Amino acid sequence: xxxxxxxxxxxxxEMDHGSGVQWDAFYGPKYNVVSNFCNGKTENDLVPxxxxxxxxxxxxxxxxxxxxxxxxxxxxxxxxxxxxAPQEPFNSNTCLRTCLEAFQxxxxxxxxxxxxxxxxxxxxxxxxxxxxxxxxxxxxxxxxSSSSRDFNQQTQTSLYQASSSVLAxxxxxxx
Numbered sequence: 001x002x003x004x005x006x007x008x009x010x011x012x013x014e015m016d017h018g019s020g021v022q023w024d025a026f027y028g029p030k031y032n033v034v035s036n037f038c039n040g041k042t043e044n045d046l047v048p049x050x051x052x053x054x055x056x057x058x059x060x061x062x063x064x065x066x067x068x069x070x071x072x073x074x075x076x077x078x079x080x081x082x083x084x085a086p087q088e089p090f091n092s093n094t095c096l097r098t099c100l101e102a103f104q105x106x107x108x109x110x111x112x113x114x115x116x117x118x119x120x121x122x123x124x125x126x127x128x129x130x131x132x133x134x135x136x137x138x139x140x141x142x143x144x145s146s147s148s149r150d151f152n153q154q155t156q157t158s159l160y161q162a163s164s165s166v167l168a169x170x171x172x173x174x175x
Contacts, residue, residue: 013125023112038099
């Protein structure tokens with residue numbers, strides 16, 4: 001295997017921006033979010049690939065003191081963006097890691113051990129493995145509950161009624 005001079009020995013990430021997702025939920029012995037992505041990537045290494053996956057590694061549509069044990073359910077509000085960008089010209093002989101090896105090493109590197117307890121994945125990062133770059137970003141999103149929508153709708157209705165009652169007397173006297 002030839003070593004490419006652009007490859008880096010380890011992934012790069014911002015250690016002060018933890019994602020809130022434990023490293024062993026990202027890539028651990030029981031759960032990992034990257035397997036399906038890596039299987040899809042190996043179909044054609046020459047094609048750039050971006051997937052958004054849930055915490056069970058299932059591809060999503062683009063329209064949308066001691067560590068506790070890892071269960072994907074506690075991360076239902078998280079989304080992971082996984083990316084492969086092959087180097088041009090592509091030469092598989094310069095790859096230092098397979099997709100699975102790269103993400104496993106990311107999880108066990110300092111990028112997988114940020115935060116106060118040292119067990120959270122970095123929010124984002126990238127790794128040049130010689131033949132291309134693997135990168136990830138982890139986002140948390142909030143679901144808008146029906147009670148929040150109802151409150152917003154009631155507030156807008158109240159504001160409309162208040163503005164209508166202020167304008168109504170003015171319109172009546174205009175005639």
